[in-house]
Amino acid sequence: MYISPQEMEHVSKLTPFARYEYFIKRVANFGEMYALRRDEEWLLAELDGHKLFPLWSAEDFASKNAYGDWVDYKPVSIELDVFNEEIIPLISSSEYLINVFSVNQTSGFVVTHEEFMRDLSEELEKYD
Template structure:
């Protein structure tokens, strides 16, 4: 990915970045989170715990700042994400925050994320 594509993607609205996330996650069969002696989290306005996820290492590294200063990108295999992470997050009431930037994030429920990833993976 060149710098022009990178900048174009991060300027997109959250819904478009979510679509990009689904496509790239299925393409490369990996998800990226931020880790530093534990996974990075955030909270929404209602106090729900959110876990941020990114489509690749460069995006994750770019947004490892502010409350996530000192966190590093960490890869999660897509199969493990689908089979372990998402069911665990659902049972714990944790919501995925997809591709957060300085301005916004796609807040998606676990079931929708699982369905969208499964639908994209069927195309392969």
Template sequence: MKNNRINNINNLSSPERYDYFIRKVSDFEEVWGLKDKEGWALMGSEEQVLFPIWSEKEFAELCKWDNYQPTPIPLDDFMEKLLPKLEKDSVMLAVFL
């Protein structure tokens, strides 16, 4: 059942996945990223750095790489601390890869 739910959500269109992301983050009051002992996972290029985020651990686990592990970020910390830092550093969000 869990795999069917994950597949169904992954098969949604990008706007539908984004809506799902917003609903779940609102419900659980947390965002998931990938982190290792050095810090948060980033991706992209020198011209455009992206910070990947998901609404639930199961989706972050599907995309983890190297030594990075799915790590929750409380919504308050995400909005009050992390988003301003990302904006200052010109890092864009990659929602629900």
């Protein structure tokens, strides 16, 4: 999915919660999200002693965060069924939180996997 430079700039300036809402709508509409991965290792961030699993709504947004300590990580598309079957069990069993749409490697909107799945399910119902 193409993201214009204007949209990139505009969305990046939104509040974390507004980026979260944007993310949920985009993922429900397009059926995929992006994370950063190096070989077989998912990128995990840390905040206040909690491990965070960062997610973005488009490859361009994820790529923009792959610098510094994260430079070796590459954006990976995750379709909704793969997310539900593989990623959610990993997040749940490891007690990770989900960091939605960080910008410049700073925290985005952080939620539990239950909150995330509830919000995404509610949005997906609008598309049925």
